[in-house]
Amino acid sequence: xxxxxxxxxxxxxxxxxxxxxxxxxxxxxxxxxxxxxxxxxxxxxxxxxxxxxxxxxxxxxxxxxxxxxxxxxxxxxxxxxxxxxxxxxxxxxxxxxxxxxxxxxxxxxxxxxxxxxxxxxxxxxxxxxxxxxxxxxxxxxxxxxxxxxxxxxxxxxxxxxxxxxxxxxxxxxxxxxxxxxxxxxxxxxxxxxxxxxxxxxxxxxxxxxxxxxxxxxxxxxxxxxxxxxxxxxxxxxxxxxxxxxxxxxxxxxxxxxxxxxxxxxxxxxxxxxxxxxxxxxxxxxxxxxxxxxxxxxxxxxxxxxxxxxxxxxxxxxxxxxxxxxxxxxxxxxxxxxxxxxxxxxxxxxxxxxxxxxxxxxxxxxxxxxxxxxxxxxxxxxxxxxxxxxxxxxxxxxxxxxxxxxxxxxxxxxxxxxxxxxxxxxxxxxxxxxxxxxxxxxxxxxxxxxxxxxxxxxxxxxxxxxxxxxxxxxxxxxxxxxxxxxxxxxxxxxxxxxxxxxxxxxxxxxxxxxxxxxxxxxxxxxxxxxxxxxxxxxxxxxxxxxxxxxxxxxxxxxxxxxxxxxxxxxxxxxxxxxxxxxxxxxxxxxxxxxxxxxxxxxxxxxxxxxxxxxxxxxxxxxxxxxxxxxxxxxxxxxxxxxxxxxxxxxxxxxxxxxxxxxxxxxxxxxx
Ligand code: GLA
Ligand code: ZN
Numbered sequence: 327x328x329x330x331x332x333x334x335x336x337x338x339x340x341x342x343x344x345x346x347x348x349x350x351x352x353x354x355x356x357x358x359x360x361x362x363x364x365x366x367x368x369x370x371x372x373x374x375x376x377x378x379x380x381x382x383x384x385x386x387x388x389x390x391x392x393x394x395x396x397x398x399x400x401x402x403x404x405x406x407x408x409x410x411x412x413x414x415x416x417x418x419x420x421x422x423x424x425x426x427x428x429x430x431x432x433x434x435x436x437x438x439x440x441x442x443x444x445x446x447x448x449x450x451x452x453x454x455x456x457x458x459x460x461x462x463x464x465x466x467x468x469x470x471x472x473x474x475x476x477x478x479x480x481x482x483x484x485x486x487x488x489x490x491x492x493x494x495x496x497x498x499x500x501x502x503x504x505x506x507x508x509x510x511x512x513x514x515x516x517x518x519x520x521x522x523x524x525x526x527x528x529x530x531x532x533x534x535x536x537x538x539x540x541x542x543x544x545x546x547x548x549x550x551x552x553x554x555x556x557x558x559x560x561x562x563x564x565x566x567x568x569x570x571x572x573x574x575x576x577x578x579x580x581x582x583x584x585x586x587x588x589x590x591x592x593x594x595x596x597x598x599x600x601x602x603x604x605x606x607x608x609x610x611x612x613x614x615x616x617x618x619x620x621x622x623x624x625x626x627x628x629x630x631x632x633x634x635x636x637x638x639x640x641x642x643x644x645x646x647x648x649x650x651x652x653x654x655x656x657x658x659x660x661x662x663x664x665x666x667x668x669x670x671x672x673x674x675x676x677x678x679x680x681x682x683x684x685x686x687x688x689x690x691x692x693x694x695x696x697x698x699x700x701x702x703x704x705x706x707x708x709x710x711x712x713x714x715x716x717x718x719x720x721x722x723x724x725x726x727x728x729x730x731x732x733x734x735x736x737x738x739x740x741x742x743x744x745x746x747x748x749x750x751x752x753x754x755x756x757x758x759x760x761x762x763x764x765x766x767x768x769x770x771x772x773x774x775x776x777x778x779x780x781x782x783x784x785x786x787x788x789x790x791x792x793x794x795x796x797x798x799x800x801x802x803x804x805x806x807x808x809x810x811x812x813x814x815x816x817x818x819x820x821x822x823x824x825x826x827x828x829x830x831x832x833x834x835x836x837x838x839x840x841x842x843x844x845x846x847x848x849x850x851x852x853x854x855x856x857x858x859x860x861x862x863x864x865x866x867x868x869x870x871x872x873x874x875x876x877x878x879x880x881x882x883x884x885x886x887x888x889x890x891x892x893x894x895x896x897x898x899x900x901x902x903x904x905x906x907x908x909x910x911x912x913x914x915x916x917x918x919x920x921x922x923x924x925x926x927x928x929x930x931x932x933x934x935x936x937x938x939x940x941x942x943x944x945x946x947x948x949x950x951x952x953x954x955x956x957x958x959x960x961x962x963x964x965x966x967x968x969x970x971x972x973x974x975x976x977x978x979x980x981x982x983x984x985x986x987x988x989x990x991x992x993x994x995x996x
Contacts, residue, residue, distance in 0.1 A: 327469070327568045327591040329627070329665050331712040334705050335364030335399065336669030336686065337632065340390050341371045343673070350390070352691065353673065354397040359693050360686060361705020364400045365672065366631070367391075368457070369474050370436070372406035376453060379413060384460055391464050400468035403461055405556055407450045408474035409436035414449060421446040424482035426527045440480040441548040442488045447555045455559035462564040470564070471631070472556050472571040475595065476580060479545045481525045490520045492544045507819040508536040535737040535820040542733045546581040550588055572631040575615050576749055578736070581729040583622055583770040592623035595632035595670070598655050602645040605953045606938050609658065610757045613940070616662030617756075618727055618768035625718060625767070627665040630656065635669050636684030636697045644682075649696065650984030653704040654951060657986045660708075661942040661949035665715050667708060669701075710970055711988060717945025721765040722927060726783035727752045728771040734788035734820055741812070742845035745865045751784040751810065754911060758918035763931030763941040775800040775807075779925050782808040787815045789823075794830035801835055802898030806925055809836060811868040811906050812843065827868075836902040837875030837895030840868040844886070846908070853883040854891040854907050856917070865908035867891070881907070892917070932991070935960055939981065948989045952981040965992030 343349040357365070367390055368375070376382050394401055415422050415433040420443045424430045431438050439446055461467050479485070497504040501517055510516045515534065517523055526532050526541050557569050568590035573582050575594070586592050598612045619628040635652045637644040647655075656667035674685040681689075686701045693702075727749070735748045752768075759766050767778070771793045775781050781800065786793075786809065794814065801807050813836075814828025823829020826839040833839055844867045846852060852863040856879030863881065870890040879892030891907040905917060921927075931941035931948050938954035947969065952958050959978050966975040966989035975989050 327627075327665075329715045331363065332660060332708040332715050333364045333400075333629065333666035333668060334708045335362050335402070335666070335672075336366060337369060337671040338365035338367050339370065339671060339673070339675070340367070341374045341386065342675055344374070344386060349673075349691075350393060353687070354393055356687055356693050356698070357399060357672070358397060360698060360702040361709060362399060362672075362686075364402055364468060364666070364668065365394050366402040366404060366471050366668065367394075368406060369404040369471065370406065370409045371404075372409065372453065373411035375406060375457075376411065379417065382456055384456075387461075391461060391466055395464070395466035399466070401461075401464070401466040402469045402471045403457060403467055404471040405450070405454045405457065405473055405560075407439070407472075407556060410439065410446075410449075418443075418445045420482070420484070421449070423478065423480040424485070426481050426525065427529070428481065428527070430482065437475070437477055440482050440484060441545075441552045442480065442482070442484040444484075447552065450556055451559055454556055455563070458560050458563040462567065467564075467567060469591070470557070470560050470567055470569040471593075472553060472560075472569055475572055475574050476549045476553070477574070477577065479525075479541075479548070479579070481527070485548070486524050488548065489525060489541065489544050490523060492547065493523060493540060494520060496540065496543075507821065508534055509821060510534075533739075535734070535739075538737045539730075539733060539818075539820060542579065543581070545579060546584055549580050550585055553585075553588060570629065570631070573619070576618075576727075576732070578729060578732045583729050583772075586622040591627070591629055592619050593629040593631035594619045596630055596655075596659060597632075597634060597638050599641065600651045600655055601647040602641065602643070609940055609951070609953045610760045611753060612655075612658065613662060613760050613942075614725075614727075614753055614756045614766075614768060616659055616664065617766050620663035620719060621724075621767040621769050621773070625720070627663050627716060629666040629668070630659040630664040631666070631668055632670040633659070633667065634684040635686050635701050637682075639680055639683040648984065649700065650982075652697075653700055653707070654953075654984045654986050656704060657707070657949065657988075658951055660711065660714065661944055661951065663719050663944060667704065707970055710972070713969070714944060714947055714988070717947065719765045719930075719942075719944050720777070721767040721930070722777075722779045723759050723764050724767040724769050724773070724775070724778045724781045725752055725756045726771055726773075726781065726786060727768050728786065728788075730790060730818075731771065731786055731788045734816060735785065738787070738816070738820060741843055742866050744848060748785050754914050755782045755784045755808075755810075755918070757911070758915045760940065761937070762922070763929035763933065763935065763943070764927070765930040765943055775805060776803070778805065779927060780806045780808070780921060783813070784810045785812055787812045788818070788820065789814050789816070789830050789832075790818050794832050797832065798835050798897075801900035801902050804899035806901045806903065806921065808903040808905060808921070810904070811840075811866045811908055813840070813868075813904070833873060835895065835897050836893070836904050837873050837897070838870045838890065838893050838904050839873055840904075840906060841871050842869045842886075843867070844869065844884070852881060852907075854879055854881045854909075854913075856892050856913065857920070859916070861913040862910050863891070863907040864910065867908055868906035870904060870906050875902075875904070933960060933962055946991050948991060950979065950981060950987045950989065952983060952985045955983060957982050962989065966990060
C-alpha cells in the first residue's frame with residue numbers, strides 16, 4: 327500500500343449516534359480541526375446494516391461516506407464480522423462459538439463466532455459483497471479493515487470435523503505416522519480411528535504437546551480461511567483496494583507471521599502503558615513489537631490501526647499518560663515504520679462497556695479539551711511528516727521471534743516450569759541494539775537470513791523443517807548467528823532431537839553439545855566468567871561441551887564450574903555463537919557490545935543519545951525521542967534539517983520531556 331502522507335484517524339462509530347445527526351456534523355467540524363484524514367467505519371455496524379435477515383439499510387452509511395468525503399477524510403471500511411446481530415444467533419445458533427468446555431456460548435459480547443459454520447461464513451460473505459458493491463467505487467474508500475482482532479477458537483462439532491480433516495491432510499491420511507510423531511506410545515494413546523481425536527480440553531486431552539501444536543496450527547489456518555472467505559467478494563469487486571485486518575501484538579493463538587502473508591498491509595493495535603510502567607522498558611518493548619510488524623509485512627510500512635489518545639479502560643488501574651505522551655507514542659510507531667497514527671476511538675461512547683476508554687473527543691464534546699488539543703497538534707506534525715510515508719528501515723541485525731516457537735515453549739512440560747518467558751528473552755537481546763540506535767528486524771525462523779550481518783535467536787527451542795539448513799548456510803556464507811539456551815531441542819511435533827543438542831545437524835555448526843540443562847528458581851543465581859568479568863546466571867543454564875568451539879566464557883559455580891557457558895565456532899566464513907546461560911541484562915549488554923565491535927556494526931541512526939532517549943532511522947530521516955523525565959540535549963553533529971520546524975536543526979538539540987524531533991540526514995538530497 328503506497329501512501330503519500332501519514333494517515334491520522336481512527337475508529338469512527340457514527341452508528342452509535344444515529345439518533346443525533348447534529349453530532350455527525352460536529353464530528354466533521356472537529357475532525358478537520360484535529361487534522362484527521364482517515365476514518366475507520368462500520369466495524370460493529372451489522373445490526374444497523376442488516377436489521378432483519380436479508381433486509382439491508384445502507385442509507386445512513388451512504389450519508390457517512392459522503393460527509394467524510396466532502397470533509398476531506400478517506401474511509402477505511404470495516405467488514406462487520408467481529409460482532410453479529412442478535413437475530414442471527416437466535417435463528418442460527420450454530421454461528422455461536424462452543425468453548426473448550428463443550429458448551430455453546432449464548433449470544434453476547436463480540437468475536438463470539440464459530441470459524442467453520444457454513445451459515446456464518448455465508449452471512450459474512452453476503453454482507454461483505456453488498457458493502458463492496460455499494461462502496462467499492464466510492465472515491466473516499468481507501469482500505470478494507472476486515473473484521474476486528476480475530477481471536478479465539480471454537481470447539482463445536484463442525485470445528486472438530488474440520489480439525490480431523492486438517493490432521494488427515496497434515497499426516498497424509500496415515501494414523502500410524504500421527505501416532506509416531508505425537509509419540510502416542512506414551513500412556514497408551516495410540517489412535518486407531520481419526521474420530522478418537524478431538525481438540526485439546528481441560529476435561530480431555532491436554533498433555534500431548536503435539537496435539538496442542540496441531541490445534542494451534544489448525545486454529546491459525548481456520549482464521550486464515552475465514553478471512554479468505556471474507557475477502558473473496560472484496561477481491562472480486564474491488565481488486566484495487568488493499569485489505570488488512572488489525573492484529574494484537576504478540577497474541578500467540580494465531581500465528582501472525584503466517585497470517586501476514588495473506589494481507590496487503592499489516593496493521594496493529596498498540597496500547598503501550600507509558601507512564602504506568604517503566605518508560606524505558608515500554609519503549610523497548612513497543613519498539614520490538616513495531617519492528618516485528620514491519621518485518622512481518624516484508625519490511626514495508628505497516629499501519630498503527632488503533633492506539634489511545636489518552637487512557638484505555640481494561641487495565642486494573644488506568645493511569646493517564648502525561649501530556650504529550652500519546653503523541654510521542656504515535657510518533658514512535660512512525661519512527662519504526664508505521665504510515666499511520668490511528669486511534670480507538672474518535673468519540674467516546676456515551677454508554678456501554680467502553681465509555682471510559684480514551685477518545686479524541688471526550689464526553690464534553692469540545693475542541694478545547696487537553697486530549698483533543700494534543701491530537702490536533704500531532705495532526706499538524708503528521709502533515710509535515712508526509713515525506714516520511716513509504717520510507718523503509720533496512721536492518722543489518724535481526725532478532726528471531728517465532729510464533730511457532732512461542733507456542734512450543736508454552737506447551738512443553740519440565741525443566742524450568744516457572745520461567746519460560748520467550749518474549750522477555752527476545753527483548754533482552756533486542757534492547758542493547760535498540761538503545762544504541764540500531765535498526766533491528768524481528769523475524770520468524772522461516773525468514774531469509776541473508777540480508778543480515780548478525781542474527782540472534784534467543785531460546786529457539788523448536789526447529790521447523792528447513793530452519794537448521796538455513797542457519798547452516800547463513801553461517802557458512804559469513805553470517806554471525808547467536809543461539810542461547812535450549813536451542814534446537816525439538817522438531818515440529820515437539821519430539822526431542824536424538825544424538826545430542828542442538829539437533830538437526832547444528833552441533834557441527836556451533837561446535838558444541840548441550841549435555842544437560844540446569845534450572846534455577848527465581849532469586850537463585852549461579853556464576854559465570856566472561857572476558858575476565860564475573861556475571862550472575864539465572865533461570866535456565868545449558869551445560870556445554872566444546873566439540874571444537876572456542877570457549878569465551880565458563881561457569882564458575884556449582885558442580886559444572888569450568889564447563890563452557892559462552893562459545894564461538896568458526897564455520898565456513900561465519901561464526902556461530904552459543905550463550906548458554908540464562909543471564910542478566912548486564913551480560914547480554916556487554917556481549918552485544920563485543921559483537922558490535924567485532925562485526926564493525928554501525929547504528930543506522932548515527933546520532934548518539936543519552937539513556938532513555940532513542941534514535942531511530944527511517945529512510946533518510948532520523949527520529950529522536952525523549953522518554954526520560956527531564957529535558958535533554960542531544961549532539962547531532964550538525965547539518966540536519968528539522969522536518970517539524972522546517973529549519974536547520976541546531977548542532978545541540980534540546981528535547982523536552984516527551985519531545986520528538988525528526989531530522990533529515992545531511993547527505994540526503996533535498
Ligand atoms: C481493541 C478493539 C477495539 C477496542 C479497543 C479498546 O483494540 O479492537 O474495538 O475494544 O481494543 O482498547
Ligand atoms: Zn465451530
